[in-house]
Amino acid sequence: MKYDHTAAQPVYGREMSGAAIVVQALIDQGVKHIFGYPGGAVLPIFDEIYQQEKLQHILVRHEQAAGHAAEGYARATGKVGVLLVTSGPGATNAVTPLQDALIDSVPILCISGQVPTTLIGSDAFQEADTVGITRPCTKHNWLVKNVNDLSRIIHEAFHVARTGRPGPVLIDIPKDIQLASGFYVEPKFVSMGYRPQLVGETRAIDYAVDLLCAAKKPVIYSGGGVINSGAHAVRLLRELVHIGDFPITSTLMGLGAYPANGKNWLGMLGMHGTYEANMTMHDCDIMLAVGARFDDRITGCLDAFSPDAKIIHIDIDPSSINKNVRVNVPIVGDVAYVLEAMMYRLRGISSMQEPSARESWWQQINKWRERKSLAYHQKTNVIMPQYAIERLYTLTKKYNPYLTTEVGQHQMWTAQFFGFDEPCHWMTSGGLGTMGYGFPAAIGVQIARPDDLVICVAGDASIQMNIQELSTAIQHRARVKVFIMNNQYMGMVRQWQQLLYGNRLSHSYVEAMPDFVKLAEAYGAIGIQCTKPGELDDCIREMVACDKPVLFDCRVVNLENCFPMIPSGRAHNEMLLADEVTDDVMENAIDANDRSLV
Amino acid sequence: MPASDFILNDFTISDNTPVETHTLAVLVDNDPGVLARVIGLFSGRGYNIESLTVSATEQEKLLSRITIVTCGVPHVINQIRYQLERIVPVHCVVDLHVRARELGQDKPIQRELALVKVLAKGINRVDALRLAEAFNAKMVDATVEHFIFEVTGNSSKLDQFVSLMRPIGIVEICRTGVAAVNRGSKGM
Numbered sequence: 001m002k003y004d005h006t007a008a009q010p011v012y013g014r015e016m017s018g019a020a021i022v023v024q025a026l027i028d029q030g031v032k033h034i035f036g037y038p039g040g041a042v043l044p045i046f047d048e049i050y051q052q053e054k055l056q057h058i059l060v061r062h063e064q065a066a067g068h069a070a071e072g073y074a075r076a077t078g079k080v081g082v083l084l085v086t087s088g089p090g091a092t093n094a095v096t097p098l099q100d101a102l103i104d105s106v107p108i109l110c111i112s113g114q115v116p117t118t119l120i121g122s123d124a125f126q127e128a129d130t131v132g133i134t135r136p137c138t139k140h141n142w143l144v145k146n147v148n149d150l151s152r153i154i155h156e157a158f159h160v161a162r163t164g165r166p167g168p169v170l171i172d173i174p175k176d177i178q179l180a181s182g183f184y185v186e187p188k189f190v191s192m193g194y195r196p197q198l199v200g201e202t203r204a205i206d207y208a209v210d211l212l213c214a215a216k217k218p219v220i221y222s223g224g225g226v227i228n229s230g231a232h233a234v235r236l237l238r239e240l241v242h243i244g245d246f247p248i249t250s251t252l253m254g255l256g257a258y259p260a261n262g263k264n265w266l267g268m269l270g271m272h273g274t275y276e277a278n279m280t281m282h283d284c285d286i287m288l289a290v291g292a293r294f295d296d297r298i299t300g301c302l303d304a305f306s307p308d309a310k311i312i313h314i315d316i317d318p319s320s321i322n323k324n325v326r327v328n329v330p331i332v333g334d335v336a337y338v339l340e341a342m343m344y345r346l347r348g349i350s351s352m353q354e355p356s357a358r359e360s361w362w363q364q365i366n367k368w369r370e371r372k373s374l375a376y377h378q379k380t381n382v383i384m385p386q387y388a389i390e391r392l393y394t395l396t397k398k399y400n401p402y403l404t405t406e407v408g409q410h411q412m413w414t415a416q417f418f419g420f421d422e423p424c425h426w427m428t429s430g431g432l433g434t435m436g437y438g439f440p441a442a443i444g445v446q447i448a449r450p451d452d453l454v455i456c457v458a459g460d461a462s463i464q465m466n467i468q469e470l471s472t473a474i475q476h477r478a479r480v481k482v483f484i485m486n487n488q489y490m491g492m493v494r495q496w497q498q499l500l501y502g503n504r505l506s507h508s509y510v511e512a513m514p515d516f517v518k519l520a521e522a523y524g525a526i527g528i529q530c531t532k533p534g535e536l537d538d539c540i541r542e543m544v545a546c547d548k549p550v551l552f553d554c555r556v557v558n559l560e561n562c563f564p565m566i567p568s569g570r571a572h573n574e575m576l577l578a579d580e581v582t583d584d585v586m587e588n589a590i591d592a593n594d595r596s597l598v
Numbered sequence: 599m600p601a602s603d604f605i606l607n608d609f610t611i612s613d614n615t616p617v618e619t620h621t622l623a624v625l626v627d628n629d630p631g632v633l634a635r636v637i638g639l640f641s642g643r644g645y646n647i648e649s650l651t652v653s654a655t656e657q658e659k660l661l662s663r664i665t666i667v668t669c670g671v672p673h674v675i676n677q678i679r680y681q682l683e684r685i686v687p688v689h690c691v692v693d694l695h696v697r698a699r700e701l702g703q704d705k706p707i708q709r710e711l712a713l714v715k716v717l718a719k720g721i722n723r724v725d726a727l728r729l730a731e732a733f734n735a736k737m738v739d740a741t742v743e744h745f746i747f748e749v750t751g752n753s754s755k756l757d758q759f760v761s762l763m764r765p766i767g768i769v770e771i772c773r774t775g776v777a778a779v780n781r782g783s784k785g786m
Contacts, residue, residue: 132634135631135635143630143631321680322673322676
């Protein structure tokens, strides 16, 4: 049984208002910061927040930003991020971050106000069917109808958000419930019925270990699930790679689980992954997929995906297994538990292949590496975007910075050129591809990590989707550094138009670009512009040294495209590499049939 | 069972396998909105619903049982099962056809009830009554110009009853959707 319904009638606890219950429950759940925006239907809760000091409220300028900030906060800390929004438009504005968190498995809790119970269904002012709207974009949601259920529901919501495959949850609280008096129940008195399977099936684990030991051409493909599973999972993964000398690649979400400076690192795989990562995936005989979900950006053409591989798949979500790619050894469980069991067995047996047996595999991989798929032509008079990221990485790595990105070419370049050596330092919108994610997420990270360097790499188009949050950053002294790779275009849209639509650049050129330096100054932040490669290092140093939010307008070459690239509908071994791309190749890269594949 | 057998369960099925019809029994919390979650999953992910039956079954445990008849290739039906299990207020999902196979049975017991209103006068009345008798249908209402029959059975029996009654003159049909359990003493 998932829920103990007897807990619905608390017989203990203090009596207080619904709004006070909300604040008390958040405090008891260890919440220090919440992101939100007030409105009529949440005024009682805001009034309670005003009268205490344990819970700090971060006022954003748009509810979408509250959601992304909570996501950034959650991904930096591993705790549940919380946002508080009002009914109607407040809740609908939060839908995008909820879906973003759902697809990227980020634990956040959205508390939304609702019109009083008696007015629900009457088309009242600022009424929306919030529970109905958010049902498909949350892991679970609740409409509170009795104030005595409120504390139990909040504690359950935290549990559901962070347990198993993490995800967003929402609690819709009508205003009369916030004002009504009820009993508060502490977390320890609430029984949690939701218990996903954590421990993997022993036979499957044993078989997986046997396969890995016998593998001649193994590869590990790790994903965000490793990072969500926690620091122990990351340690185990690194140990596994070390003792088996396995080559390892990772998804966009999984960057940092294995250090980018590690010798077995192949770089990111997938549509804009490295040549060596994709070729290794294509030619492997045993693939160990850890906490990854075979997204279409990863697999390319499914029919030609790793044709000779036996696939082992560890995932906490049974529905992720065999969804897109049929696997041979499914292991349902938490990555840390499963890797622990695998390591236990591995340490016990000595039948691991002699290093020499895999020598030819590593030789092959090193040949692919020599292809240098990330190479680009440096220019003296204009800044290449790849160069900008490389310099940003070189000059900031000693600070161990947190990086967020918006969505587009700059995001892929950051994933390719910024070396992530630690987990939980990289926040990007992977599954949903939400432009406008990066800046508010960076503010959330900065609130959680006030003394660390937090950089948002942005595009000139993406940054304008939540630019109003500069005001939030100033108000809450979040000294986020926004590094805008300004090429005057929606670069990724333009790249696709060049590849697919005969270079007809329909609405991908951003006319009337604001002056980012003046814009920063208008908000009270610092604006820096850099146009020449020779000045870049000094400008980056100036940005890092600044103790205020910075908008860094980095003018990069306008027409550079992001390579390598697997055109949609193609296989891993059919990559487009930068030095092979002529105008003719660009035009014919994707045939008409594959155009619909996005 | 060696580990190598374990892996071959449902994972070697190719997409060329024919579409199958399966009946899923889903035990859920008897809360508002649970049905919407289940149906939203089907529409949102593009799965088929051929029949849907819902009712509170275990009052004291506050549980409802949803019976869904769906069709798809085996791999998709497996996905449906796992996706349903992700819904927090869903307690358990049993694919009754798979369970029947595991129990060495052909298929689960499936029953549906239909109320069929037939317009029949004169000579047609005898035909209608004969047909009803052959199908074990109960007459629940009648006037000199109509009958209402209650007929129970598996869905194909009901289909057949309706198609034979149609020439006589059907005015209205109401069907409950499928209720299903597996044979034997074991519960789901």
